[in-house]
Amino acid sequence: MGPAPILQMETRExxxxxxxxxxxxxxNACLDHEEEKKNEKNILCIDCCLxxxxxxxxxxxxHRLLRIRRYMYNDVLRVEDGSKLMxxxxxxxxxxxxxxxxxxxxxxxxxxFRGSGNFCSTCDRSLQSPYLFCSLSCKISDVIMRQRxxxxxxxxxxxxxxxxxxxxxxxxxxxxxxxxxVDMFLCQALxxxxxxxxxxxxxxxxxxxxxxxTTAVSSANTEAPANFFNRRKNTPPQRAPxx
Numbered sequence: 001m002g003p004a005p006i007l008q009m010e011t012r013e014x015x016x017x018x019x020x021x022x023x024x025x026x027x028n029a030c031l032d033h034e035e036e037k038k039n040e041k042n043i044l045c046i047d048c049c050l051x052x053x054x055x056x057x058x059x060x061x062x063h064r065l066l067r068i069r070r071y072m073y074n075d076v077l078r079v080e081d082g083s084k085l086m087x088x089x090x091x092x093x094x095x096x097x098x099x100x101x102x103x104x105x106x107x108x109x110x111x112x113f114r115g116s117g118n119f120c121s122t123c124d125r126s127l128q129s130p131y132l133f134c135s136l137s138c139k140i141s142d143v144i145m146r147q148r149x150x151x152x153x154x155x156x157x158x159x160x161x162x163x164x165x166x167x168x169x170x171x172x173x174x175x176x177x178x179x180x181x182v183d184m185f186l187c188q189a190l191x192x193x194x195x196x197x198x199x200x201x202x203x204x205x206x207x208x209x210x211x212x213x214t215t216a217v218s219s220a221n222t223e224a225p226a227n228f229f230n231r232r233k234n235t236p237p238q239r240a241p242x243x
Contacts, residue, residue, distance in 0.1 A: 013149055016049040018086075022105060022137055024051045026068045026075050032056065042068045046085070046160060064160035069101060076101040077136065084157045091139055092131035103135040 026041055030053035033039040041051040046064035057065075066085070069076050071094065079100040082088045093100040106123050118129045122138035133139040143153045 015154070017044065017046045018140075018150075018154075020044060020049050020051065021066075022140070026051055027070060029053075030056065042070075043162070044068060046157075064157065065162050066160060067162050068104070069096075071096050071101055071103075074107055075104045077104060081160070082136070083155075084160055085155055086136075087139075087153050087155065088136070090130075090132040091136060092127050092134055105137045106135045 021044055024041075024044070026044075028041055030036075030039045030041050033053055033055040036053075036055050039053045039055060041053045043052050043054070043057070044050075044066040045052055045060045046066060048060065048063060051068075052060060066077070066081060069078065076094075076096075077088075079088050079093055079102055082102065088102055091102045093102050095101075106120075107125070109123075109125055118127045118131070119125065120127055120134040120138055121132050122141050123134060125134040127134055133142065140150070140153070143150060147153075
């Protein structure tokens, strides 16, 4: 089989920054700032066609910058940011931290029998209606195959700045090898579960204590009269002295 359509385009038709976006391994540690904290390369400089970390920003402040995010162990883009550079319509989005994001590359998945339903036009992944693509790369492949170019897909963008502080945690913190990570939603769910478990244990402990107190009081109320009556029954009556 020949190379994918996405790789057959001439360099002048396929911008270098887009090739970096699709091929770069983001969230690896920056070699220029190995000793610094939060040194993951999660920013793409459109003008330099280079992935950088937050510590590399000073020389690029006047450039077009695109922040890459992490969700479910995969690189994603905010639809708001990506739409300034290209047409992100018909790509299934996901809501993360109140923002819509789309996957950059196709995610590996087992091939399944294609029955009825809505599927990605490129990789056959199951989608929600009315979306046609599961990722940005799948849409690019489809556009190139049908239109033989990206002229209607790419958009003119003369200014693109980071929309928020890049030193904050990403949607999914990456592991030490740059591939791992924990979904932010999963972290929140685990936190909620832990909090609920603590409350449940406290309530259980309080209920147990209340039961013990109630049992003790009940036992005291039951035994006291019995002892009292037994004591009166066994004690001889006191008679008045005879004069």
